[in-house]
Amino acid sequence: MITKEEVEHVGWLARIEIDEKESDAYAEKLNSVLDYFGQLDEVDTEGVEPTYHVADIVNVFRKDEVTESMPQEEVLANTEHKQEGNFKTPKIM
Amino acid sequence: MVYENPDGVKIGLEVHVQLNKLNTKLFCCCSTDYHDSEPNTHVCPVCLGLPGSLPVINEKAVEFAIKIGLALNCSIVEQTQFHRKNYYYPDLPKGFQTTQYDYPIAGNGKIIIEGEDGEHLVGITRAHMEEDPGRLQHIGSIDRSKGTLINYNRSGMTLIEIVSEPDMRSPKEARRYLDKLRSILDYLDVFDGDLEGAMRVDANVSVFGGERVEVKNISSFKGAERALLYEIMRQKNHIRRGGEITMETRHFDEARGVTISMRTKEEEHDYRYFPEPDLVPLRVADRVPKVRETLPELPDAKKERFMKEYGLADTHARALTTEIKVAEFYEEVASKVDPKTAAVWVSDILKGELNYRDLTIDAFTVEDIVAIIELITGNKITEQSGIEIIRTVLDHGGRPMDIVNEKGLLKVEDDIVATAVEEAINENPEAVADYLGGKEKSLNFLVGKVMQKTKGRADAREAREKLIAKLKE
Numbered sequence: 001m002i003t004k005e006e007v008e009h010v011g012w013l014a015r016i017e018i019d020e021k022e023s024d025a026y027a028e029k030l031n032s033v034l035d036y037f038g039q040l041d042e043v044d045t046e047g048v049e050p051t052y053h054v055a056d057i058v059n060v061f062r063k064d065e066v067t068e069s070m071p072q073e074e075v076l077a078n079t080e081h082k083q084e085g086n087f088k089t090p091k092i093m
Numbered sequence: 094m095v096y097e098n099p100d101g102v103k104i105g106l107e108v109h110v111q112l113n114k115l116n117t118k119l120f121c122c123c124s125t126d127y128h129d130s131e132p133n134t135h136v137c138p139v140c141l142g143l144p145g146s147l148p149v150i151n152e153k154a155v156e157f158a159i160k161i162g163l164a165l166n167c168s169i170v171e172q173t174q175f176h177r178k179n180y181y182y183p184d185l186p187k188g189f190q191t192t193q194y195d196y197p198i199a200g201n202g203k204i205i206i207e208g209e210d211g212e213h214l215v216g217i218t219r220a221h222m223e224e225d226p227g228r229l230q231h232i233g234s235i236d237r238s239k240g241t242l243i244n245y246n247r248s249g250m251t252l253i254e255i256v257s258e259p260d261m262r263s264p265k266e267a268r269r270y271l272d273k274l275r276s277i278l279d280y281l282d283v284f285d286g287d288l289e290g291a292m293r294v295d296a297n298v299s300v301f302g303g304e305r306v307e308v309k310n311i312s313s314f315k316g317a318e319r320a321l322l323y324e325i326m327r328q329k330n331h332i333r334r335g336g337e338i339t340m341e342t343r344h345f346d347e348a349r350g351v352t353i354s355m356r357t358k359e360e361e362h363d364y365r366y367f368p369e370p371d372l373v374p375l376r377v378a379d380r381v382p383k384v385r386e387t388l389p390e391l392p393d394a395k396k397e398r399f400m401k402e403y404g405l406a407d408t409h410a411r412a413l414t415t416e417i418k419v420a421e422f423y424e425e426v427a428s429k430v431d432p433k434t435a436a437v438w439v440s441d442i443l444k445g446e447l448n449y450r451d452l453t454i455d456a457f458t459v460e461d462i463v464a465i466i467e468l469i470t471g472n473k474i475t476e477q478s479g480i481e482i483i484r485t486v487l488d489h490g491g492r493p494m495d496i497v498n499e500k501g502l503l504k505v506e507d508d509i510v511a512t513a514v515e516e517a518i519n520e521n522p523e524a525v526a527d528y529l530g531g532k533e534k535s536l537n538f539l540v541g542k543v544m545q546k547t548k549g550r551a552d553a554r555e556a557r558e559k560l561i562a563k564l565k566e
Contacts, residue, residue, distance in 0.1 A: 015181045052368040058376045061152035064115055067122040075133045085132040086242035089183055
Protein backbone atom coordinates (compact mmCIF):
# COMPACT_ATOMS: atom_id res chain seq x y z
CA MET A 1 0.00 0.00 0.00
CA ILE A 2 1.26 3.44 -0.92
CA THR A 3 0.27 5.99 1.69
CA LYS A 4 -0.45 9.67 1.26
CA GLU A 5 2.79 10.43 3.12
CA GLU A 6 4.80 8.34 0.66
CA VAL A 7 3.29 10.22 -2.25
CA GLU A 8 4.32 13.49 -0.62
CA HIS A 9 7.81 12.19 0.06
CA VAL A 10 8.31 11.01 -3.52
CA GLY A 11 6.93 14.33 -4.68
CA TRP A 12 9.47 16.15 -2.57
CA LEU A 13 12.31 14.01 -3.92
CA ALA A 14 11.30 15.02 -7.44
CA ARG A 15 10.81 18.64 -6.30
CA ILE A 16 7.15 18.55 -7.33
CA GLU A 17 4.63 20.29 -5.13
CA ILE A 18 1.66 18.06 -4.37
CA ASP A 19 -1.24 19.38 -2.31
CA GLU A 20 -3.58 17.50 0.12
CA LYS A 21 -6.25 16.68 -2.43
CA GLU A 22 -3.80 15.60 -5.10
CA SER A 23 -1.87 13.31 -2.78
CA ASP A 24 -5.01 11.33 -1.97
CA ALA A 25 -5.83 10.96 -5.64
CA TYR A 26 -2.26 9.98 -6.56
CA ALA A 27 -2.09 7.42 -3.77
CA GLU A 28 -5.22 5.79 -5.09
CA LYS A 29 -3.96 5.73 -8.70
CA LEU A 30 -0.52 4.48 -7.76
CA ASN A 31 -2.06 1.71 -5.68
CA SER A 32 -4.12 0.53 -8.61
CA VAL A 33 -0.95 0.44 -10.77
CA LEU A 34 0.78 -1.49 -8.03
CA ASP A 35 -2.12 -3.95 -7.80
CA TYR A 36 -1.95 -4.51 -11.53
CA PHE A 37 1.76 -5.32 -11.30
CA GLY A 38 0.87 -7.52 -8.38
CA GLN A 39 -0.33 -10.10 -10.89
CA LEU A 40 3.35 -10.83 -11.55
CA ASP A 41 3.62 -12.15 -8.01
CA GLU A 42 1.55 -15.13 -9.08
CA VAL A 43 4.48 -16.42 -11.14
CA ASP A 44 6.72 -18.83 -9.27
CA THR A 45 10.28 -17.40 -9.44
CA GLU A 46 11.81 -19.75 -6.93
CA GLY A 47 15.48 -20.32 -7.88
CA VAL A 48 15.42 -17.90 -10.84
CA GLU A 49 18.25 -15.33 -11.05
CA PRO A 50 16.97 -11.72 -11.27
CA THR A 51 17.14 -10.34 -14.80
CA TYR A 52 18.55 -6.86 -15.13
CA HIS A 53 18.93 -6.89 -18.88
CA VAL A 54 16.79 -8.53 -21.48
CA ALA A 55 19.61 -8.94 -23.99
CA ASP A 56 22.13 -11.49 -22.78
CA ILE A 57 25.24 -9.55 -23.75
CA VAL A 58 28.18 -8.08 -21.84
CA ASN A 59 31.06 -5.72 -22.60
CA VAL A 60 29.78 -3.23 -25.12
CA PHE A 61 32.62 -0.73 -25.38
CA ARG A 62 33.67 2.20 -27.47
CA LYS A 63 37.17 3.44 -28.23
CA ASP A 64 38.53 6.51 -26.44
CA GLU A 65 38.30 8.68 -29.54
CA VAL A 66 36.90 12.21 -29.59
CA THR A 67 34.07 13.25 -31.86
CA GLU A 68 32.79 16.76 -32.18
CA SER A 69 30.51 18.14 -29.47
CA MET A 70 27.45 20.29 -30.14
CA PRO A 71 27.80 24.01 -30.83
CA GLN A 72 26.96 26.11 -27.78
CA GLU A 73 23.89 27.73 -29.45
CA GLU A 74 22.45 24.30 -30.09
CA VAL A 75 23.13 23.18 -26.51
CA LEU A 76 21.21 26.18 -25.22
CA ALA A 77 18.51 26.06 -27.91
CA ASN A 78 15.90 24.49 -25.64
CA THR A 79 16.06 27.14 -22.93
CA GLU A 80 15.11 30.77 -22.66
CA HIS A 81 17.13 31.06 -19.48
CA LYS A 82 20.79 31.55 -20.26
CA GLN A 83 23.66 33.84 -19.41
CA GLU A 84 27.14 33.99 -20.92
CA GLY A 85 26.88 30.51 -22.38
CA ASN A 86 25.47 28.98 -19.20
CA PHE A 87 22.06 27.64 -18.36
CA LYS A 88 20.52 29.94 -15.79
CA THR A 89 18.24 28.74 -13.01
CA PRO A 90 16.69 30.35 -9.95
CA LYS A 91 19.12 30.29 -7.08
CA ILE A 92 19.99 26.79 -5.93
CA MET A 93 21.56 26.06 -2.59
CA MET B 94 56.98 3.73 19.99
CA VAL B 95 53.28 3.04 19.53
CA TYR B 96 50.87 5.88 18.83
CA GLU B 97 48.28 5.96 21.64
CA ASN B 98 45.60 7.96 19.79
CA PRO B 99 44.43 9.63 23.02
CA ASP B 100 41.14 10.94 21.57
CA GLY B 101 40.19 7.75 19.77
CA VAL B 102 40.18 9.59 16.45
CA LYS B 103 39.02 7.59 13.44
CA ILE B 104 39.16 9.11 9.99
CA GLY B 105 37.99 7.63 6.72
CA LEU B 106 38.30 9.45 3.41
CA GLU B 107 36.33 9.40 0.18
CA VAL B 108 38.41 10.72 -2.67
CA HIS B 109 37.00 11.49 -6.11
CA VAL B 110 39.65 11.27 -8.79
CA GLN B 111 38.87 12.69 -12.22
CA LEU B 112 40.53 10.67 -14.96
CA ASN B 113 41.31 13.72 -17.07
CA LYS B 114 44.03 11.95 -19.05
CA LEU B 115 41.40 10.03 -20.97
CA ASN B 116 40.60 11.65 -24.31
CA THR B 117 36.84 11.34 -23.92
CA LYS B 118 34.20 11.27 -21.20
CA LEU B 119 32.89 8.11 -19.55
CA PHE B 120 29.81 7.47 -21.68
CA CYS B 121 30.18 9.75 -24.71
CA CYS B 122 32.82 10.94 -27.17
CA CYS B 123 33.01 14.53 -25.91
CA SER B 124 36.56 15.73 -25.33
CA THR B 125 37.85 15.99 -21.76
CA ASP B 126 39.95 18.99 -22.66
CA TYR B 127 37.49 21.64 -21.49
CA HIS B 128 39.40 23.41 -18.74
CA ASP B 129 40.12 26.59 -20.67
CA SER B 130 36.97 26.53 -22.80
CA GLU B 131 33.74 28.44 -22.96
CA PRO B 132 30.86 26.95 -20.93
CA ASN B 133 28.73 24.24 -22.58
CA THR B 134 31.03 23.68 -25.54
CA HIS B 135 32.07 20.12 -24.62
CA VAL B 136 28.65 18.53 -24.42
CA CYS B 137 26.46 16.28 -26.56
CA PRO B 138 23.01 14.69 -26.21
CA VAL B 139 24.42 11.98 -23.88
CA CYS B 140 26.10 14.18 -21.27
CA LEU B 141 23.29 16.70 -21.60
CA GLY B 142 20.80 13.95 -20.79
CA LEU B 143 18.61 14.58 -23.83
CA PRO B 144 15.79 12.07 -24.29
CA GLY B 145 16.64 9.13 -26.51
CA SER B 146 20.41 9.40 -26.14
CA LEU B 147 22.27 6.26 -25.15
CA PRO B 148 25.50 5.92 -23.15
CA VAL B 149 28.32 3.64 -24.33
CA ILE B 150 31.21 3.06 -21.97
CA ASN B 151 34.78 4.14 -22.72
CA GLU B 152 36.96 1.02 -22.82
CA LYS B 153 40.04 2.90 -21.71
CA ALA B 154 38.22 4.24 -18.63
CA VAL B 155 37.57 0.66 -17.55
CA GLU B 156 41.25 -0.18 -18.06
CA PHE B 157 42.29 2.84 -16.00
CA ALA B 158 39.88 1.83 -13.23
CA ILE B 159 41.34 -1.69 -13.13
CA LYS B 160 44.85 -0.23 -13.11
CA ILE B 161 44.00 1.98 -10.13
CA GLY B 162 42.37 -0.94 -8.33
CA LEU B 163 45.45 -3.10 -8.80
CA ALA B 164 47.79 -0.32 -7.68
CA LEU B 165 45.76 -0.02 -4.47
CA ASN B 166 46.14 -3.77 -3.92
CA CYS B 167 42.43 -4.36 -4.47
CA SER B 168 40.76 -7.40 -5.88
CA ILE B 169 38.96 -6.76 -9.14
CA VAL B 170 35.40 -7.98 -9.38
CA GLU B 171 34.40 -10.72 -11.87
CA GLN B 172 31.55 -8.79 -13.34
CA THR B 173 30.32 -5.27 -12.65
CA GLN B 174 27.43 -3.08 -13.68
CA PHE B 175 26.14 0.44 -13.31
CA HIS B 176 23.22 1.80 -11.32
CA ARG B 177 21.16 4.94 -11.41
CA LYS B 178 21.41 7.03 -8.27
CA ASN B 179 18.32 9.20 -8.40
CA TYR B 180 18.38 12.73 -7.13
CA TYR B 181 16.86 15.86 -8.46
CA TYR B 182 19.50 18.55 -8.72
CA PRO B 183 20.48 20.39 -11.87
CA ASP B 184 24.18 19.51 -11.77
CA LEU B 185 23.05 16.35 -13.56
CA PRO B 186 20.45 17.08 -16.20
CA LYS B 187 19.17 13.49 -16.34
CA GLY B 188 17.86 13.52 -12.77
CA PHE B 189 20.20 10.69 -11.80
CA GLN B 190 23.89 9.90 -11.64
CA THR B 191 25.20 6.79 -13.35
CA THR B 192 27.40 5.11 -10.76
CA GLN B 193 28.29 1.71 -9.34
CA TYR B 194 26.47 0.31 -6.36
CA ASP B 195 26.53 -3.35 -5.39
CA TYR B 196 29.46 -4.42 -7.59
CA PRO B 197 32.17 -1.75 -7.47
CA ILE B 198 34.91 -2.56 -9.96
CA ALA B 199 37.55 -2.85 -7.22
CA GLY B 200 37.55 -3.47 -3.49
CA ASN B 201 39.34 -4.81 -0.47
CA GLY B 202 42.69 -3.12 -0.97
CA LYS B 203 45.27 -1.39 1.17
CA ILE B 204 48.10 1.09 0.99
CA ILE B 205 50.99 1.82 3.31
CA ILE B 206 51.43 5.34 4.62
CA GLU B 207 53.95 6.96 6.91
CA GLY B 208 51.92 6.89 10.13
CA GLU B 209 52.33 8.54 13.52
CA ASP B 210 54.43 5.58 14.63
CA GLY B 211 56.07 4.33 11.45
CA GLU B 212 54.53 2.40 8.58
CA HIS B 213 50.77 2.27 8.85
CA LEU B 214 48.25 0.30 6.79
CA VAL B 215 45.13 1.98 5.49
CA GLY B 216 42.44 -0.29 4.09
CA ILE B 217 40.70 0.57 0.83
CA THR B 218 37.05 -0.41 1.11
CA ARG B 219 36.19 0.06 -2.53
CA ALA B 220 36.92 2.00 -5.69
CA HIS B 221 34.07 2.51 -8.09
CA MET B 222 33.40 4.30 -11.37
CA GLU B 223 30.88 7.08 -11.85
CA GLU B 224 30.19 10.17 -13.90
CA ASP B 225 31.09 13.67 -12.76
CA PRO B 226 28.22 16.17 -12.45
CA GLY B 227 28.21 19.58 -14.14
CA ARG B 228 29.38 22.72 -12.45
CA LEU B 229 27.11 25.18 -10.64
CA GLN B 230 28.13 28.75 -10.10
CA HIS B 231 26.15 31.12 -7.93
CA ILE B 232 25.66 34.66 -9.15
CA GLY B 233 26.76 37.01 -6.40
CA SER B 234 27.22 35.89 -2.82
CA ILE B 235 25.66 32.59 -1.77
CA ASP B 236 23.07 34.16 0.59
CA ARG B 237 22.00 36.96 -1.71
CA SER B 238 22.42 35.05 -4.96
CA LYS B 239 20.21 36.12 -7.85
CA GLY B 240 20.45 32.79 -9.60
CA THR B 241 22.68 29.91 -10.53
CA LEU B 242 24.63 29.30 -13.74
CA ILE B 243 25.17 25.77 -15.00
CA ASN B 244 28.02 24.59 -17.18
CA TYR B 245 27.86 20.96 -18.31
CA ASN B 246 31.39 20.69 -19.72
CA ARG B 247 32.40 18.63 -16.69
CA SER B 248 29.25 16.53 -16.79
CA GLY B 249 30.02 12.93 -17.73
CA MET B 250 33.76 13.07 -16.97
CA THR B 251 35.07 9.79 -15.54
CA LEU B 252 35.44 9.70 -11.79
CA ILE B 253 36.90 6.97 -9.63
CA GLU B 254 35.68 7.25 -6.07
CA ILE B 255 38.17 5.70 -3.67
CA VAL B 256 36.72 4.95 -0.24
CA SER B 257 39.08 4.14 2.62
CA GLU B 258 38.46 2.31 5.87
CA PRO B 259 38.40 4.59 8.96
CA ASP B 260 42.03 3.68 9.60
CA MET B 261 43.61 7.10 10.00
CA ARG B 262 44.15 8.29 13.54
CA SER B 263 45.03 11.95 13.05
CA PRO B 264 44.69 14.76 10.50
CA LYS B 265 48.38 14.29 9.77
CA GLU B 266 47.81 10.67 8.78
CA ALA B 267 44.88 11.76 6.61
CA ARG B 268 47.21 14.17 4.84
CA ARG B 269 49.85 11.48 4.39
CA TYR B 270 47.22 9.15 2.94
CA LEU B 271 46.19 11.79 0.42
CA ASP B 272 49.82 12.46 -0.51
CA LYS B 273 50.44 8.74 -0.98
CA LEU B 274 47.31 8.34 -3.08
CA ARG B 275 48.34 11.26 -5.26
CA SER B 276 51.82 9.81 -5.63
CA ILE B 277 50.47 6.41 -6.75
CA LEU B 278 48.00 7.99 -9.19
CA ASP B 279 50.77 10.12 -10.69
CA TYR B 280 52.85 6.99 -11.22
CA LEU B 281 49.93 5.38 -13.05
CA ASP B 282 49.67 8.35 -15.42
CA VAL B 283 45.87 8.27 -15.35
CA PHE B 284 45.28 11.88 -14.38
CA ASP B 285 46.79 15.31 -14.14
CA GLY B 286 46.47 16.21 -10.48
CA ASP B 287 47.27 19.87 -11.09
CA LEU B 288 44.10 20.49 -13.07
CA GLU B 289 41.24 22.08 -11.15
CA GLY B 290 38.96 19.55 -9.48
CA ALA B 291 41.19 16.57 -10.31
CA MET B 292 41.04 15.26 -6.73
CA ARG B 293 38.18 16.05 -4.34
CA VAL B 294 37.97 14.89 -0.76
CA ASP B 295 35.13 14.16 1.68
CA ALA B 296 36.09 13.10 5.19
CA ASN B 297 34.36 11.00 7.83
CA VAL B 298 35.57 11.52 11.37
CA SER B 299 34.64 10.34 14.85
CA VAL B 300 36.21 10.56 18.33
CA PHE B 301 36.03 8.21 21.34
CA GLY B 302 34.11 5.61 19.34
CA GLY B 303 31.16 7.97 18.82
CA GLU B 304 29.03 8.58 15.75
CA ARG B 305 30.79 9.76 12.62
CA VAL B 306 30.38 13.14 11.01
CA GLU B 307 30.88 13.68 7.31
CA VAL B 308 32.74 16.82 6.23
CA LYS B 309 32.19 17.95 2.66
CA ASN B 310 33.44 20.77 0.45
CA ILE B 311 37.14 20.23 1.13
CA SER B 312 39.09 21.73 -1.73
CA SER B 313 42.71 20.84 -1.05
CA PHE B 314 44.89 18.42 0.91
CA LYS B 315 45.88 21.23 3.24
CA GLY B 316 42.18 22.07 3.57
CA ALA B 317 41.50 18.44 4.54
CA GLU B 318 44.02 18.63 7.35
CA ARG B 319 42.60 21.94 8.60
CA ALA B 320 38.98 20.79 8.35
CA LEU B 321 39.78 17.64 10.34
CA LEU B 322 41.74 19.51 13.02
CA TYR B 323 38.79 21.81 13.49
CA GLU B 324 36.18 19.06 13.42
CA ILE B 325 38.01 16.90 15.98
CA MET B 326 38.37 19.88 18.31
CA ARG B 327 34.69 20.71 17.86
CA GLN B 328 33.57 17.17 18.66
CA LYS B 329 35.81 16.97 21.74
CA ASN B 330 34.55 20.31 23.06
CA HIS B 331 30.96 19.32 22.43
CA ILE B 332 31.41 16.08 24.39
CA ARG B 333 33.25 17.87 27.22
CA ARG B 334 30.26 20.18 27.62
CA GLY B 335 28.02 17.14 27.99
CA GLY B 336 26.78 17.07 24.41
CA GLU B 337 26.38 14.07 22.16
CA ILE B 338 27.66 13.67 18.63
CA THR B 339 25.02 12.62 16.14
CA MET B 340 25.53 11.49 12.59
CA GLU B 341 25.38 14.48 10.26
CA THR B 342 26.92 16.16 7.25
CA ARG B 343 28.91 19.35 7.71
CA HIS B 344 30.28 21.82 5.22
CA PHE B 345 33.87 23.08 5.47
CA ASP B 346 34.10 26.85 5.19
CA GLU B 347 37.63 27.28 3.89
CA ALA B 348 37.86 31.03 4.50
CA ARG B 349 36.88 30.80 8.16
CA GLY B 350 38.42 27.39 8.77
CA VAL B 351 35.29 25.98 10.43
CA THR B 352 32.73 23.26 9.66
CA ILE B 353 29.05 24.17 9.51
CA SER B 354 26.09 21.86 9.91
CA MET B 355 23.94 21.39 6.81
CA ARG B 356 20.63 20.79 8.50
CA THR B 357 18.43 20.26 5.47
CA LYS B 358 16.14 17.53 4.28
CA GLU B 359 18.91 16.89 1.75
CA GLU B 360 20.48 14.57 4.30
CA GLU B 361 17.68 12.04 4.31
CA HIS B 362 18.24 11.27 0.72
CA ASP B 363 16.38 8.41 -0.77
CA TYR B 364 18.41 7.63 -3.86
CA ARG B 365 16.29 4.70 -5.10
CA TYR B 366 19.20 2.96 -6.78
CA PHE B 367 18.31 0.60 -9.60
CA PRO B 368 20.34 -1.10 -12.34
CA GLU B 369 21.03 1.12 -15.35
CA PRO B 370 19.06 -0.48 -18.20
CA ASP B 371 20.98 1.40 -20.90
CA LEU B 372 24.35 -0.17 -20.07
CA VAL B 373 25.07 -3.87 -20.28
CA PRO B 374 27.11 -5.59 -17.56
CA LEU B 375 30.89 -5.55 -17.77
CA ARG B 376 32.83 -8.76 -17.40
CA VAL B 377 36.22 -7.47 -16.37
CA ALA B 378 38.00 -10.38 -14.67
CA ASP B 379 39.63 -11.65 -17.89
CA ARG B 380 41.11 -8.21 -18.60
CA VAL B 381 43.02 -8.07 -15.34
CA PRO B 382 46.19 -9.98 -16.34
CA LYS B 383 46.74 -7.75 -19.35
CA VAL B 384 46.27 -4.55 -17.35
CA ARG B 385 48.56 -5.90 -14.63
CA GLU B 386 51.34 -6.11 -17.21
CA THR B 387 51.05 -2.36 -17.80
CA LEU B 388 51.50 -1.49 -14.11
CA PRO B 389 54.65 0.57 -13.58
CA GLU B 390 57.00 0.12 -10.65
CA LEU B 391 55.10 1.85 -7.83
CA PRO B 392 56.51 4.22 -5.15
CA ASP B 393 57.12 1.61 -2.43
CA ALA B 394 58.86 -0.80 -4.80
CA LYS B 395 60.94 2.00 -6.29
CA LYS B 396 61.99 3.16 -2.84
CA GLU B 397 63.18 -0.35 -1.94
CA ARG B 398 65.09 -0.61 -5.20
CA PHE B 399 66.77 2.79 -4.73
CA MET B 400 67.98 1.70 -1.30
CA LYS B 401 69.34 -1.58 -2.64
CA GLU B 402 70.63 -0.45 -6.01
CA TYR B 403 72.10 2.93 -5.06
CA GLY B 404 72.78 2.33 -1.37
CA LEU B 405 70.55 5.23 -0.31
CA ALA B 406 69.22 5.81 3.18
CA ASP B 407 65.48 5.39 3.76
CA THR B 408 64.83 9.16 3.95
CA HIS B 409 66.63 9.92 0.69
CA ALA B 410 65.01 6.99 -1.12
CA ARG B 411 61.58 8.11 0.09
CA ALA B 412 62.10 11.76 -0.84
CA LEU B 413 63.29 10.78 -4.30
CA THR B 414 60.42 8.40 -5.09
CA THR B 415 57.39 10.37 -3.88
CA GLU B 416 57.09 12.08 -7.24
CA ILE B 417 57.57 9.97 -10.34
CA LYS B 418 59.21 12.87 -12.19
CA VAL B 419 61.78 13.40 -9.46
CA ALA B 420 62.51 9.66 -9.38
CA GLU B 421 63.12 9.59 -13.12
CA PHE B 422 65.27 12.73 -12.92
CA TYR B 423 67.34 11.23 -10.12
CA GLU B 424 67.95 7.96 -11.95
CA GLU B 425 69.28 9.81 -14.95
CA VAL B 426 71.63 11.83 -12.76
CA ALA B 427 72.69 8.70 -10.85
CA SER B 428 73.65 7.01 -14.10
CA LYS B 429 76.21 9.75 -14.76
CA VAL B 430 77.70 10.61 -11.35
CA ASP B 431 78.09 8.90 -7.98
CA PRO B 432 74.52 7.91 -6.92
CA LYS B 433 74.96 8.91 -3.27
CA THR B 434 76.31 12.35 -4.15
CA ALA B 435 73.50 12.65 -6.69
CA ALA B 436 70.95 11.85 -3.96
CA VAL B 437 72.25 14.66 -1.74
CA TRP B 438 72.22 17.19 -4.56
CA VAL B 439 68.85 16.24 -6.03
CA SER B 440 66.91 15.47 -2.88
CA ASP B 441 68.39 17.85 -0.28
CA ILE B 442 69.63 20.81 -2.26
CA LEU B 443 67.86 21.04 -5.62
CA LYS B 444 64.45 19.99 -4.25
CA GLY B 445 64.83 22.49 -1.41
CA GLU B 446 65.56 25.33 -3.81
CA LEU B 447 62.65 24.26 -6.05
CA ASN B 448 60.19 24.02 -3.15
CA TYR B 449 61.26 27.43 -1.91
CA ARG B 450 60.34 28.87 -5.32
CA ASP B 451 57.22 26.72 -5.70
CA LEU B 452 58.69 25.11 -8.82
CA THR B 453 58.69 21.51 -10.00
CA ILE B 454 61.62 19.42 -11.19
CA ASP B 455 60.77 20.45 -14.76
CA ALA B 456 62.43 23.78 -14.01
CA PHE B 457 65.88 22.15 -13.98
CA THR B 458 67.75 19.88 -16.38
CA VAL B 459 69.65 16.68 -15.69
CA GLU B 460 72.52 18.04 -17.76
CA ASP B 461 72.92 21.12 -15.55
CA ILE B 462 72.85 19.32 -12.23
CA VAL B 463 75.32 16.74 -13.55
CA ALA B 464 77.63 19.57 -14.66
CA ILE B 465 77.43 21.17 -11.22
CA ILE B 466 78.08 17.90 -9.36
CA GLU B 467 81.08 17.17 -11.61
CA LEU B 468 82.53 20.64 -10.95
CA ILE B 469 82.29 20.01 -7.22
CA THR B 470 83.60 16.46 -7.19
CA GLY B 471 86.38 17.57 -9.53
CA ASN B 472 87.35 20.12 -6.89
CA LYS B 473 86.82 22.99 -9.35
CA ILE B 474 84.22 24.87 -7.35
CA THR B 475 83.08 24.88 -3.73
CA GLU B 476 79.79 23.36 -2.56
CA GLN B 477 78.61 26.87 -1.73
CA SER B 478 79.28 27.91 -5.34
CA GLY B 479 77.29 24.87 -6.50
CA ILE B 480 74.27 26.10 -4.57
CA GLU B 481 74.80 29.60 -5.94
CA ILE B 482 74.77 28.23 -9.50
CA ILE B 483 71.50 26.37 -8.88
CA ARG B 484 69.93 29.55 -7.51
CA THR B 485 71.18 31.60 -10.44
CA VAL B 486 69.86 29.11 -13.01
CA LEU B 487 66.45 29.13 -11.31
CA ASP B 488 66.23 32.88 -10.84
CA HIS B 489 67.90 34.21 -13.97
CA GLY B 490 68.55 31.26 -16.27
CA GLY B 491 71.88 30.44 -17.91
CA ARG B 492 74.21 27.47 -18.10
CA PRO B 493 76.36 26.38 -15.13
CA MET B 494 79.73 26.80 -16.88
CA ASP B 495 78.83 30.30 -18.09
CA ILE B 496 77.77 31.26 -14.58
CA VAL B 497 81.04 29.91 -13.20
CA ASN B 498 82.97 32.10 -15.63
CA GLU B 499 80.82 35.21 -15.21
CA LYS B 500 80.95 35.09 -11.44
CA GLY B 501 84.52 33.82 -11.29
CA LEU B 502 83.54 30.86 -9.17
CA LEU B 503 86.46 28.59 -10.05
CA LYS B 504 88.42 27.75 -6.92
CA VAL B 505 91.59 29.75 -6.70
CA GLU B 506 94.99 28.13 -6.81
CA ASP B 507 96.53 26.90 -3.60
CA ASP B 508 99.31 29.51 -3.50
CA ILE B 509 96.80 32.35 -3.68
CA VAL B 510 95.00 30.90 -0.66
CA ALA B 511 98.37 30.50 1.05
CA THR B 512 99.21 34.14 0.39
CA ALA B 513 95.83 35.24 1.68
CA VAL B 514 96.33 33.15 4.82
CA GLU B 515 99.72 34.70 5.43
CA GLU B 516 98.39 38.21 4.88
CA ALA B 517 95.41 37.64 7.15
CA ILE B 518 97.73 36.50 9.93
CA ASN B 519 100.19 39.36 9.49
CA GLU B 520 97.53 42.06 9.31
CA ASN B 521 95.52 40.91 12.34
CA PRO B 522 97.93 40.32 15.24
CA GLU B 523 95.22 40.81 17.91
CA ALA B 524 93.00 38.09 16.45
CA VAL B 525 96.02 35.80 16.21
CA ALA B 526 96.92 36.49 19.82
CA ASP B 527 93.31 35.87 20.93
CA TYR B 528 93.21 32.58 19.08
CA LEU B 529 96.52 31.41 20.47
CA GLY B 530 95.27 32.51 23.89
CA GLY B 531 92.40 30.02 23.55
CA LYS B 532 89.63 32.10 21.93
CA GLU B 533 88.50 29.66 19.24
CA LYS B 534 86.08 32.19 17.80
CA SER B 535 88.85 34.44 16.58
CA LEU B 536 89.62 31.81 13.98
CA ASN B 537 86.31 32.53 12.29
CA PHE B 538 87.32 36.15 11.97
CA LEU B 539 90.54 35.13 10.25
CA VAL B 540 88.73 32.69 7.94
CA GLY B 541 86.46 35.60 7.02
CA LYS B 542 89.47 37.72 6.12
CA VAL B 543 90.85 34.96 3.89
CA MET B 544 87.51 34.62 2.11
CA GLN B 545 87.39 38.37 1.67
CA LYS B 546 90.85 38.44 0.11
CA THR B 547 90.03 35.59 -2.27
CA LYS B 548 86.59 37.06 -3.04
CA GLY B 549 84.91 33.96 -1.70
CA ARG B 550 86.51 31.59 -4.14
CA ALA B 551 88.56 29.79 -1.51
CA ASP B 552 86.97 26.79 0.12
CA ALA B 553 86.13 27.88 3.68
CA ARG B 554 87.06 24.51 5.11
CA GLU B 555 90.35 24.53 3.28
CA ALA B 556 91.09 28.09 4.42
CA ARG B 557 90.40 27.08 8.00
CA GLU B 558 92.74 24.11 7.82
CA LYS B 559 95.49 26.18 6.27
CA LEU B 560 95.11 28.87 8.95
CA ILE B 561 95.34 26.35 11.77
CA ALA B 562 98.37 24.73 10.19
CA LYS B 563 100.06 28.10 9.75
CA LEU B 564 99.24 29.27 13.28
CA LYS B 565 100.69 26.07 14.72
CA GLU B 566 104.05 26.72 13.10
